[in-house]
Amino acid sequence: MRRLALPLATALVAVFVIGSAGVASAGTKVHPVITATQVTFDIPASPSGVWRLVLTTYPPPTQHVGSTTGTSGTLTLPVPQTDNCSFQADVGVQVGGVGPFVRYDSIKAVVPGCGQSGTGQRFTPGFWKNHQAATSALLPQMLGGYTVSTFDQAKAIFDAMKCSDAVNCLAGHLLAAQLDVANGSSICIVGVIFQANKFLTNVGYAGPGSYTITAAQRAHAISLQQALDNYTNDSTSTSC
16 A cells, blocks of 8 residues: 655645544645545646545554545545544555556544444345345445346345355355445445455455355455344444
C-alpha cells in the first residue's frame, strides 16, 4: 500500500474527532473526508492518472477494510463497524497511469457510531437461493474476481455451500451478505466483506469448484464465513 517515490506534495496527516457530517478540508490541496458511514476523495484535475483510496484501521495492528481506484470523479468507500471507530484514509496516484502509486495525502479520524447505516432486514443464503426475483434485482455482485450476473450463477454458488469446503462455503455466505447490504441492511459488515473478497481473489476463485488451500487459509476462511453467517442470521439487525 505504501510504495514511495518522489512525493508530489507533502503528505498531511491530521487527527480529528468528528461526527457523521465530516470535516471540510482547508487550502488548495484535496483531502479525503471520513464520516461515520463513508470515506470520500474528490479526484483533482492535476495530476492526471489513476488515483487510489485505501481505508485501514488504526492504531496498529492495522487492518485493510477497503480499497478503490479511479481516474476522475469521487472515490468512495463504506466505513465498517469497529470497536474504536478509528480509521486512516490514504490517497495515492499513479501519474499518467504508469509506474508505482505515489503517496498524495493521508488523514486519520475517529468517527463515533461507525458503520451503523442501514436498518433493512437481513436474509440468509437460503432466502436468496429461493427468491429469484429478489436476488436477480440486486445482481451483478463480485466475489473476488468472479462476477455473479445471473440467478443461475447465484443459485449454483448457494448450492455449493458444503462447508467441508471452506472456499465454496465462504463464497455463499459472502454473496448473501453482499445481497443484504445491497438491499439496505447495515453496512457494519463491509470490513469483513472486503477481507472475504480479498481472500477469494488470492485463491483464484472462479465460481463453484475445487480449490487447494493451506490449513491457515482454511482457518481464515472459516473465521470470515462465521462472521458473515452471524450477520445474515441476525434478522433483528441489532448486531454485526
